[in-house]
Amino acid sequence: xxxxxxxxKGLQILVGLPFFHSISGEGSTGQQVQQAxxxxxxxxxxxxxxxxxxxxxxxxxCVLLELDLQQPASFxxxxxxxxxxxxxxxxxxxxxxxxxxxxxxxxxxxxxxxxLHLEDSFESSIDNLVTAIIQQGLGVGGSSQRATSESGTLxxxxxxx
Amino acid sequence: xxxxxxxxxxxxxxxxxxxxxxxxxxxxxxxxxxxAENLSSYNKIMIPADNADHAxxxxxxxxxxxxxxxxxxxxxxxxIPVWPISTGxxxxxxxxxxxxxxxxxxxxxxxxxxxxxxxxLGTALVEPGVTYQQLKDYLVENNIPLWLSPPAPSAxxxxxxxxxxxxxxxTPYGDNFFFSCGMEVVLANGEILRxxxxxxxxxxxxxxxxxxxxxxxxxxxxxSNYGVVTKLGMWLMPEPPAFKPFVIRFPNDNDIEKAIDxxxxxxIAQIIPNAVVIAHALWEGGSEVVRADYYQGEGSIPDEAVExxxxxxxxxxxxxxxxxxxxxxQIELNWNIVTGAFAGSGAxxxxxxxxxxxxxxxxxxxxxxxxxxxxxxxxxNWRGGGGSAWFAPVxxxxxxxxxxxxxxAKDILGKYGFDYVAEYIVGWREGHHIIDLLFNKxxxxxxxxxxxxxxxxxxxxxxxxxxxxxxxxxxxxKVADSFGSVKKDxxxxxxxxLDPKGIIAPGKSGIFT
Numbered sequence: 001x002x003x004x005x006x007x008x009k010g011l012q013i014l015v016g017l018p019f020f021h022s023i024s025g026e027g028s029t030g031q032q033v034q035q036a037x038x039x040x041x042x043x044x045x046x047x048x049x050x051x052x053x054x055x056x057x058x059x060x061x062c063v064l065l066e067l068d069l070q071q072p073a074s075f076x077x078x079x080x081x082x083x084x085x086x087x088x089x090x091x092x093x094x095x096x097x098x099x100x101x102x103x104x105x106x107x108x109x110x111x112x113x114x115x116l117h118l119e120d121s122f123e124s125s126i127d128n129l130v131t132a133i134i135q136q137g138l139g140v141g142g143s144s145q146r147a148t149s150e151s152g153t154l155x156x157x158x159x160x161x
Numbered sequence: 162x163x164x165x166x167x168x169x170x171x172x173x174x175x176x177x178x179x180x181x182x183x184x185x186x187x188x189x190x191x192x193x194x195x196x197a198e199n200l201s202s203y204n205k206i207m208i209p210a211d212n213a214d215h216a217x218x219x220x221x222x223x224x225x226x227x228x229x230x231x232x233x234x235x236x237x238x239x240x241i242p243v244w245p246i247s248t249g250x251x252x253x254x255x256x257x258x259x260x261x262x263x264x265x266x267x268x269x270x271x272x273x274x275x276x277x278x279x280x281x282l283g284t285a286l287v288e289p290g291v292t293y294q295q296l297k298d299y300l301v302e303n304n305i306p307l308w309l310s311p312p313a314p315s316a317x318x319x320x321x322x323x324x325x326x327x328x329x330x331x332t333p334y335g336d337n338f339f340f341s342c343g344m345e346v347v348l349a350n351g352e353i354l355r356x357x358x359x360x361x362x363x364x365x366x367x368x369x370x371x372x373x374x375x376x377x378x379x380x381x382x383x384x385s386n387y388g389v390v391t392k393l394g395m396w397l398m399p400e401p402p403a404f405k406p407f408v409i410r411f412p413n414d415n416d417i418e419k420a421i422d423x424x425x426x427x428x429i430a431q432i433i434p435n436a437v438v439i440a441h442a443l444w445e446g447g448s449e450v451v452r453a454d455y456y457q458g459e460g461s462i463p464d465e466a467v468e469x470x471x472x473x474x475x476x477x478x479x480x481x482x483x484x485x486x487x488x489x490x491q492i493e494l495n496w497n498i499v500t501g502a503f504a505g506s507g508a509x510x511x512x513x514x515x516x517x518x519x520x521x522x523x524x525x526x527x528x529x530x531x532x533x534x535x536x537x538x539x540x541x542n543w544r545g546g547g548g549s550a551w552f553a554p555v556x557x558x559x560x561x562x563x564x565x566x567x568x569x570a571k572d573i574l575g576k577y578g579f580d581y582v583a584e585y586i587v588g589w590r591e592g593h594h595i596i597d598l599l600f601n602k603x604x605x606x607x608x609x610x611x612x613x614x615x616x617x618x619x620x621x622x623x624x625x626x627x628x629x630x631x632x633x634x635x636x637x638x639k640v641a642d643s644f645g646s647v648k649k650d651x652x653x654x655x656x657x658x659l660d661p662k663g664i665i666a667p668g669k670s671g672i673f674t
Contacts, residue, residue, distance in 0.1 A: 069535040070524060072294055072316030093545050094538035097207075101250060101317055104202035104257075105270065107194075 037061050039081060041089040041099060043154065044068075048116075051123050052090050055130040060086075067095045078102045088133050089157045090116070090126075096155045103159045110159035111136065129156045166197050167218045169241045169263040177218065180239045184221050184265075187231040192222040192271070203249070203266045206258045207549040209600060209611035210635035215258040217244070220266035226391045229347045232267065233389065236664045237349065243267040244666050245389045247289035247322030250314050253551030253597060254326070255634035260668030272391065277368075280305045284342065284368040285395045289321045294533050296320060300397075307397035308531035310334040310436075316533040321393040325383045327631060329586055329593065331528040333486060334398045335436025336588065338383055343367040345392035346382050349660035354378075354388065368394035384631065385652075386666035387659045398531070401486040405496065406526040408516070410477030410509040414441075417567055418560035420479050421585070421592065423502050425558045429589055432495050435529055437483045440584040444597070445480055445521055446470045447582050448539035461575045474521075477509065482525040540582065546601025548611060552618050554627045556585070556592045566594050569621060574598070577614035593630055619643065634668070641671025 249257025310330030
């Protein structure tokens, strides 16, 4: 499945007209992942990740993919995603390094968009991050401005693969 | 003519453009990369160096040995250097980047065929792009009871790449080059060399007898730039009837002396047969928690904070991870020997039953039985910022030696404000002392400080006769120099004989023409 109308979607976002609705849920199946247009990656499902996907789902069809360093297979799904899938991540530094290497295998280009301190008032931070990621990921956000400081415990990014 | 961001040294844009067209004719347009965006992943390095110094001019991804030959011939024609990578997961040693700016990355990831697995002889023949996960899946799917011996990046790393960089795993087959058998190598003149018994037409002993006839050549194609290794034979360990992982924890930093001295005879006698890890608390804790939870001040993390972390996580200052392999009877016998050896040492011995749901023990156990886990990447969360350089001196397996190396490393790291995040991987008679210099690569000042720190580590260890077994792409010359001029001259003479134009990976291990 191609993700081939990104700029139109991006414009919809900019004018505040969410174009897609959430079909997301935890524990996505492999088939769901393979059919996804946007895949949202998380370190673990927790309050922050739920807030993140709640916001992102307002804009895009999303499938959640939880990553676990102890389970390399959780990263393998990324290598099977359809071409031109948009992946959006909110993961630890360690997981980002691995995702980056998987994206590299797919010839994707991963762009960091921000860092997040979980101890911050994360709900408002996440709102800003999601908006920044999606705008940049869809090519409507201009340059890669940072949403927060660079020393957070979680990294956010987008990549096309 | 395309615009090129980086050109190989001494090559005009016109010639490079012509060469790129010829590469594309061999591998197809889709497998030649020249845009900055497509090349960025090859220049994503974690070491404390300027990425621009290691920027490639292009990347080419062949799918067969014949395509590698054709590429090498084009490189020879234009005198363009190529830097081969298997999967490019050499993180703390430079990832997929080249030693000098402007080389073409020869990305062998598409050469990912498992050519043969012999379940009876316990051998495999693989291409560079095969990953440990892929080989593991193959063994499981075909119900072949053989084990792999992956390094910590396991699933995403290449067995061939790890072996020819002389990396280690954690099973009894932990020295991955030692347990390799036979190579196929594309030489700089385009010819194909098969080493060992593989040189003989119709030989069926390529993967079972290492030495062949005459000089043994495999070693010169490891950590070197004398050819492009396109196939590697491996010996795989038969799954034992039983396996017993355990951890032995010593409470104090200076206990490294006891830990090594008690362990050494057990390793030499093969009572404990696997590549044992003696992990420092900051290596163990660093893959589990983040530094900021224990210390947010300047300089190295203080001992008081380390003690709090050790208490929280139930770990020692030094934690020996080892395993016993064999029949239950053999294991019981050897377990008595091991526990007897450590009795009265002040160490805490813990078995699997003592450590239910302990994620650190779980990942160490997985590695010691050749399973896949990426848990050790958690180290990159310790300090944050994505900077990592592995300093890897070799020590005699002698307690006093281990203690001296630890003290020296801690002093130097402390001087620059970094933490001693380290482990010893104990072979038969030596220990690879692996120190992960973690820093924030987003901070230029800290990156510069890490560079200076790495330099001083090398200088001071060299001054005491402690050489590195491996290093990153920014320090290869310096480490080569530390082994003396005669060794360097011989390396260079071999290079000139096999690759007079210097087209294969100039600068690898400090070797140029």
